[in-house]
Amino acid sequence: MANQFQILILNQISATGLKRLPERYTTGKDIKAPDAVLVRSADMHGMDIPASVRAIGRAGAGTNNIPVKAMSQRGVPVFNAPGANANAVKELVLVGMLLAARNIAGALDFVAKLDTADPEMDRKVEDGKKSFAGYELAGQTLGIIGLGKIGCLVADAAIKLGMNVYGYDPEITVDAAWSLPSQVRKAHSVAEVLKHAQFISLHVPLVDATRNLINADNIGTMKHGAVLLNFSREGVVNEAAVLAALAEKKLGRYVCDFPSAAINGRPGIIALPHLGASTQEAEENCAVMVADQLVDYLEHGNIQNAVNFPNVSMPRESTYRLAIANANVPNMVGQISTALAQAGLNIHNMVNKSRGEMAYTLVDVDSKVTPQVIDGIARIEGVLAVRYLPLEA
Numbered sequence: 311m312a313n314q315f316q317i318l319i320l321n322q323i324s325a326t327g328l329k330r331l332p333e334r335y336t337t338g339k340d341i342k343a344p345d346a347v348l349v350r351s352a353d354m355h356g357m358d359i360p361a362s363v364r365a366i367g368r369a370g371a372g373t374n375n376i377p378v379k380a381m382s383q384r385g386v387p388v389f390n391a392p393g394a395n396a397n398a399v400k401e402l403v404l405v406g407m408l409l410a411a412r413n414i415a416g417a418l419d420f421v422a423k424l425d426t427a428d429p430e431m432d433r434k435v436e437d438g439k440k441s442f443a444g445y446e447l448a449g450q451t452l453g454i455i456g457l458g459k460i461g462c463l464v465a466d467a468a469i470k471l472g473m474n475v476y477g478y479d480p481e482i483t484v485d486a487a488w489s490l491p492s493q494v495r496k497a498h499s500v501a502e503v504l505k506h507a508q509f510i511s512l513h514v515p516l517v518d519a520t521r522n523l524i525n526a527d528n529i530g531t532m533k534h535g536a537v538l539l540n541f542s543r544e545g546v547v548n549e550a551a552v553l554a555a556l557a558e559k560k561l562g563r564y565v566c567d568f569p570s571a572a573i574n575g576r577p578g579i580i581a582l583p584h585l586g587a588s589t590q591e592a593e594e595n596c597a598v599m600v601a602d603q604l605v606d607y608l609e610h611g612n613i614q615n616a617v618n619f620p621n622v623s624m625p626r627e628s629t630y631r632l633a634i635a636n637a638n639v640p641n642m643v644g645q646i647s648t649a650l651a652q653a654g655l656n657i658h659n660m661v662n663k664s665r666g667e668m669a670y671t672l673v674d675v676d677s678k679v680t681p682q683v684i685d686g687i688a689r690i691e692g693v694l695a696v697r698y699l700p701l702e703a
């Protein structure tokens with residue numbers, strides 16, 4: 311019988327994505343011993359992740375809600391869906407700039423409070439509108455911190471709207487750099503971006519190095535009345551610093567996707583309920599991408615788009631495959647090959663790749679692998695997880 315897999319679902323995942331899982335897969339939110347977890351923003355840090363879990367699929371970009379380091383130590387890849395929701399976020403960032411520049415939230419509120427039975431309503435509309443006059447985006451300068459999938463799309467859209475764009479990303483990839491319009495000016499520091507831009511948009515992941523990236527020390531260096539947009543993560547911005555800068559009118563608006571007790575309802579705050587990736591298209595794209603990656607990993611051991619392991623794939627030419635997650639230390643491949651040779655197994659094909667402290671090995675052999683051989687490999691120091699993935703007869 312073909313392999314049965316159980317997938318624990320922690321958030322609402324697009325049905326189109328779930329349909330990519332073969333029918334023999336069971337999905338649900340109460341599965342006790344899942345082979346894999348599908349998640350969006352649910353916080354998995356406090357969760358007791360069952361030992362049965364072989365992979366985690368994040369139907370989205372950010373993985374700060376997942377204990378990635380602990381999963382690496384267990385040899386468990388954490389997959390995400392790079393770029394699959396980037397267009398949705400880009401569009402909401404454009405909305406964010408317009409909300410700030412045109413006083414749209416205040417204007418909508420004003421209209422909602424109009425008395426439609428008042429014969430003077432039309433006059434009040436014409437009188438009232440002057441309170442909401444704004445300015446245009448064309449000609450303004452936007453600074454983008456983080457030029458990954460989202461930052462690059464925001465840069466491109468802003469250039470097309472006639473804005474000047476500064477971008478900062480010390481680890482920009484070659485592909486991202488190629489995708490940027492030539493008009494984007496390269497900034498060499500966060501400070502340089504803050505100095506030049508009227509709008510600053512953050513598109514970095516939340517990691518130790520980006521926590522409080524915008525803080526009391528640098529927020530005062532922004533242009534007077536600047537607009538800060540945060541569709542990245544709450545922790546990237548120090549909210550106390552934002553409130554102080556708004557109170558001093560140093561900051562014009564703080565537009566974010568992360569409401570909180572500290573900022574909600576405060577003057578100058580425009581907060582959306584984490585809507586960046588909430589379009590039908592983005593939800594489908596993310597779920598499809600990550601479901602396909604999970605299936606390929608669970609059934610064939612191939613890794614594509616894990617945040618903690620290298621990309622490793624090998625075409626299936628042999629029925630008998632071992633997938634081994636191991637520490638990136640010397641002599642792992644040697645010890646694995648020796649264990650197979652000692653068991654009289656001939657290696658048909660093999661690939662080993664590393665990324666940081668992690669490495670991953672796929673080995674196809676010409677005959678059946680016994681549980682004793684698998685146990686022997688699992689006991690090699692530095693081996694974190696071993697899976698035997700024979701093709702079904």
Ligand SMILES: NC(=O)C1=CN([C@@H]2O[C@H](COP(=O)(O)OP(=O)(O)OC[C@H]3O[C@@H](n4cnc5c(N)ncnc54)[C@H](O)[C@@H]3O)[C@@H](O)[C@H]2O)C=CC1
Nearest residue numbers: 371372456457458459460479481513514515541542586587
């Ligand atoms: N509001 C929402 O619904 C959504 C929010 N996000 C957030 O946006 C973040 C970025 O998403 P993507 O662009 O898809 O990720 P990405 O991985 O394509 O891009 C992130 C970029 O940030 C850069 N970076 C890292 N540290 C930096 C630093 N200290 N200074 C400047 N640049 C730095 C990286 O080099 C990379 O190019 C996600 O990690 C997530 O937190 C993503 C999707 C939806």
Ligand SMILES: O=C(O)C(=O)COP(=O)(O)O
Nearest residue numbers: 350351370371372587588
């Ligand atoms: O992809 C991301 O990083 C997001 O923040 C989107 O989160 P969501 O999937 O909408 O809960």
